[in-house]
Amino acid sequence: MKIIKTIIILLAAITLFSCSETETPERPNIVFVLCDDLGYSDVGFNQRESNITDIVTPNIDRLAEDGTIFTSAYAVHPFCGPSRAGILTGCYPHEYGSQFNLAFFVEHGIDQNEAYFPEFLQDAGYYTGIMGKWHLGESKGYRPTERGFDEFFGWLGGGHLYWTDQLKSVEESIEVMKTYPHDSTKNGSYDSYKMAMVKDTSFVPAPEENTYMTDLLTTEGINFIDNAQKAEKPFFLFMSYNAPHTPLVAKDEDVAALKAAPYNINFRTEKRAMYSAMIYALDKQVQVLVDALKERGVYENTLIVFMSDNGGKGPDELDGRKNSPLRGRKGDVYEGGNRVPMFMHWPAGMKNAPKVYENVVSGLDLYPTFAELAQAKIPEDEVLRGRNILPYVLNNTDARQEPYFALRVNSPNNWVSARRGDWKALTVKRGEWELYNIKEDIGENHPVTDQPEILEGLKKEAADWVKTHRMPEWFDSYVTYDFEQRWNEANMPAWDETFPGCGFEKSDE
Numbered sequence: 001m002k003i004i005k006t007i008i009i010l011l012a013a014i015t016l017f018s019c020s021e022t023e024t025p026e027r028p029n030i031v032f033v034l035c036d037d038l039g040y041s042d043v044g045f046n047q048r049e050s051n052i053t054d055i056v057t058p059n060i061d062r063l064a065e066d067g068t069i070f071t072s073a074y075a076v077h078p079f080c081g082p083s084r085a086g087i088l089t090g091c092y093p094h095e096y097g098s099q100f101n102l103a104f105f106v107e108h109g110i111d112q113n114e115a116y117f118p119e120f121l122q123d124a125g126y127y128t129g130i131m132g133k134w135h136l137g138e139s140k141g142y143r144p145t146e147r148g149f150d151e152f153f154g155w156l157g158g159g160h161l162y163w164t165d166q167l168k169s170v171e172e173s174i175e176v177m178k179t180y181p182h183d184s185t186k187n188g189s190y191d192s193y194k195m196a197m198v199k200d201t202s203f204v205p206a207p208e209e210n211t212y213m214t215d216l217l218t219t220e221g222i223n224f225i226d227n228a229q230k231a232e233k234p235f236f237l238f239m240s241y242n243a244p245h246t247p248l249v250a251k252d253e254d255v256a257a258l259k260a261a262p263y264n265i266n267f268r269t270e271k272r273a274m275y276s277a278m279i280y281a282l283d284k285q286v287q288v289l290v291d292a293l294k295e296r297g298v299y300e301n302t303l304i305v306f307m308s309d310n311g312g313k314g315p316d317e318l319d320g321r322k323n324s325p326l327r328g329r330k331g332d333v334y335e336g337g338n339r340v341p342m343f344m345h346w347p348a349g350m351k352n353a354p355k356v357y358e359n360v361v362s363g364l365d366l367y368p369t370f371a372e373l374a375q376a377k378i379p380e381d382e383v384l385r386g387r388n389i390l391p392y393v394l395n396n397t398d399a400r401q402e403p404y405f406a407l408r409v410n411s412p413n414n415w416v417s418a419r420r421g422d423w424k425a426l427t428v429k430r431g432e433w434e435l436y437n438i439k440e441d442i443g444e445n446h447p448v449t450d451q452p453e454i455l456e457g458l459k460k461e462a463a464d465w466v467k468t469h470r471m472p473e474w475f476d477s478y479v480t481y482d483f484e485q486r487w488n489e490a491n492m493p494a495w496d497e498t499f500p501g502c503g504f505e506k507s508d509e
């Protein structure tokens with residue numbers, strides 16, 4: 001017995017040795033493309049089962065089809081800021097009080113005790129950068145270059161205008177900041193969207209030629225890649241495009257191109273035309289990035305991950321978006337709120353991966369996946385709610401151990417969902433829950449009523465999950481929204497009413 005054990009250990013040692021000698025690939029570069037409010041059916045590769053013909057994304061589709069398409073990918077949260085916080089921390093935003101968006105120019109930011117994974121990538125020798133939207137804190141100590149990124153080019157708030165000639169000058173932007181912190185939405189002026197671009201921590205002048213934001217961010221992303229190469233480091237590039245978030249602004253030439261041959265699209269509204277053209281512009285810029293990777297000889301060993309931070313905003317007829325066949329839209333815990341388009345593409349490392357991966361993944365999985373690829377050292381006490389999905393994707397097996405949860409504290413009712421495998425439990429009312437078989441009923445049209453054990457089980461797991469949550473540290477803009485007032489009036493979080501029978505004490509009246 002002892003001899004057999006020794007032989008096994010020896011064999012294992014030999015296998016390990018030979019792997020490290022011959023098969024360990026070089027650590028990949030990582031390009032993470034995160035779109036803002038891009039709906040599930042707003043890309044060609046997700047339209048196989050829908051009749052949408054007015055979205056044109058040939059370059060994105062080619063990458064997706066050469067790589068692995070994720071059909072059950074979920075953002076961490078149904079809207080912007082908390083979703084992004086969840087990606088960078090690897091934990092649900094509720095666990096550190098970031099359930100709401102940050103208002104413009106406020107002093108808050110994501111808890112500094114929560115590490116962002118790019119810090120560990122830096123420690124592991126990666127060059128890290130983010131281009132575009134931040135939305136995780138504008139004050140000193142919360143900004144990208146203070147939290148794990150070597151380079152930042154973009155804006156610190158939640159949105160931005162698309163043409164650089166509409167932005168304030170550096171001097172005007174500095175004037176606005178003198179009144180900081182303040183709530184710029186109180187005049188409906190959206191000052192934040194007009195601020196000059198920020199490079200690292202300083203305002204910088206706009207390019208001399210009026211430039212469309214999607215193009216500008218790509219140019220800066222490519223400059224970043226050049227800087228990484230000069231530093232002779234592998235890189236992590238976070239392309240945080242604002243497209244197709246509002247305001248809906250496209251290039252005239254892109255709208256015209258879609259209306260002309262070979263596409264000849266007859267759009268149902270001009271808003272839809274504008275929206276489609278914004279995505280068409282994004283598609284072209286993704287190809288510019290790909291070409292840049294190829295020209296620099298790093299395309300083969302670059303992992304590209306494409307995703308959206310939440311579902312398409314709606315309703316369709318007002319904003320031009322489509323989440324069909326999903327129910328609901330940005331902000332919801334129905335699938336339209338947080339189920340998003342996603343693919344991974346990595347020639348050197350995922351050649352043998354399946355074309356389509358149908359199991360649940362979420363933005364929570366990116367941190368552990370990227371960290372492991374970078375061979376980054378993660379502190380032992382670091383809490384992570386996702387896992388490195390790559391081995392599971394390669395084997396086409398389910399990576400998730402816990403359900404994937406979504407919770408929008410939307411007083412007076414919490415909106416909660418829990419998905420495990422084919423099943424999803426959800427509530428948007430006090431105490432009333434529904435169960436859906438998502439695999440068979442992607443549109444959430446037919447509640448399943450004869451599986452009470454499955455429903456109660458998911459509800460109980462969701463109830464246990466909320467016990468890890470903290471009270472919100474902020475409530476978004478107090479002028480535009482009345483979230484804090486409604487929270488207090490409704491005696492939130494009101495877990496006892498959301499999860500009846502799950503052991504919560506009745507809230508104090």
Ligand code: CA
Binds near residue numbers: 036079080245309
């Ligand atoms: Ca968003």
